[in-house]
Amino acid sequence: MSQILVRSVIGGVVVSAFAVLGDLFKPKSFAGLFGAAPSVALATLGLTIAIEGAAYAATEARSMMAGAIAFFAYASFVSWVLMRYNRRALWVTLCSIPVWLGTAFGLWYVWLK
Amino acid sequence: MRIQVDPSSLEQTRWYEYATRFLFGGIITATAGIIAGKWGPGIGGLFLAFPAILPASATLIEKHEKEKKEKLGLKGTRRGREAASIDAAGAAIGSIGLFIFALLLWQFGSGHRAWIVLLAATAAWAAVSVLCWYIRKRA
Numbered sequence: 001m002s003q004i005l006v007r008s009v010i011g012g013v014v015v016s017a018f019a020v021l022g023d024l025f026k027p028k029s030f031a032g033l034f035g036a037a038p039s040v041a042l043a044t045l046g047l048t049i050a051i052e053g054a055a056y057a058a059t060e061a062r063s064m065m066a067g068a069i070a071f072f073a074y075a076s077f078v079s080w081v082l083m084r085y086n087r088r089a090l091w092v093t094l095c096s097i098p099v100w101l102g103t104a105f106g107l108w109y110v111w112l113k
Numbered sequence: 114m115r116i117q118v119d120p121s122s123l124e125q126t127r128w129y130e131y132a133t134r135f136l137f138g139g140i141i142t143a144t145a146g147i148i149a150g151k152w153g154p155g156i157g158g159l160f161l162a163f164p165a166i167l168p169a170s171a172t173l174i175e176k177h178e179k180e181k182k183e184k185l186g187l188k189g190t191r192r193g194r195e196a197a198s199i200d201a202a203g204a205a206i207g208s209i210g211l212f213i214f215a216l217l218l219w220q221f222g223s224g225h226r227a228w229i230v231l232l233a234a235t236a237a238w239a240a241v242s243v244l245c246w247y248i249r250k251r252a
Contacts, residue, residue: 004143011142011165012135019134019166023126026117028174028196029250032203033242035170038214038235041161043142045218045231048149054223056154061218063158068212071162075205078171082198086190089175089197093168104159112155 003047011043036071063112070103125177134169141165162211167204171197206249210242 022034041064049057077099081092141163149157175193182189217234 004146007146008139008143012139015138015141015165016131016135019138019170020123020131022166022170023122023173024118024120026119026122028199029203029206030116030246032170032200032205033207033210033246035164035167035200035204036207036211036242037166038161038211038238039138040142040145040163040165041214041218042231042235043138044145044161046227048146049222049227052154054227057227058219058222059154060149060158060161061215061222063155064161064215065212065219067159067162068208068215070159071164071208071211072205074164075167075201075208078167079198079201079205082171082194082201086194089171089194090168092197093164093171093201097164100164104162108155108159 003051007044007047010047011040014043015039036068036075063108066107066112067100067104069107070100073103074100122177125180126173130169130173134166137169138165162208162215164204167201171200174200203246206245207238207242209245210238210240213241214238 018034018037018039021037022031025031025034041061045057045060048060074096078093078096081087081096082089085092141160142165145157145160145163148160175197177193178196179189179193182192214234214237217237218230221230221233
């Protein structure tokens with residue numbers, strides 16, 4: 001339980017820090033790079049290596065590659081929908097999460113399983 | 114367009130918007146850990162690249178751009194969505210750097226000091242992302 005709490009706090013701090021960095025930069029397309037910062041990985045991998053070992057973290061990193069490809073599909077889809085259709089950003093970003101899930105798990109199944 | 118640092122944009126963000134990002138980031142990070150614990154590092158690792166920042170940042174950008182236009186007496190709905198779309202396109206470019214980050218951790222995670230590998234992978238993420246952004250801009 002305490003480990004989950006520690007992860008939450010570190011995760012919150014790292015994600016917020018990258019989000020603030022993104023706020024600082026112009027133009028918007030450059031600031032957007034920070035939306036794909038390795039925030040969750042940085043928040044969690046140090047702890048994972050310390051507790052579970054480097055081999056465990058390396059296995060996570062291998063799967064993270066599939067997650068990153070899924071991120072590309074998700075962000076491209078969100079960008080396209082927002083430009084093409086008259087929908088609010090909150091709903092588009094949340095309703096598009098299945099694109100990330102489908103791509104990530106699909107890649108894991110055919111490539112990494 | 115040149116890259117600029119604009120601290121005034123921080124003033125537009127309200128305390129509860131920072132709190133939302135902190136909460137969302139914390140929940141996603143904890144969930145990634147729980148998933149890895151329950152289903153193993155193969156599945157848990159996927160969530161290290163979960164879009165934790167994008168939904169909140171796109172929503173805030175849309176809101177701030179809309180407010181800017183409304184202050185000028187204009188309807189900023191379309192402008193707000195376009196700005197959010199451009200932000201998401203930037204994130205798509207950044208995900209190429211995220212892939213390289215993961216690749217480096219996978220290849221060099223074992224056998225080297227953890228903090229050095231994490232630092233080098235983060236630097237590689239930044240370098241690859243910026244390089245891809247420049248290539249995209251010049252294309």
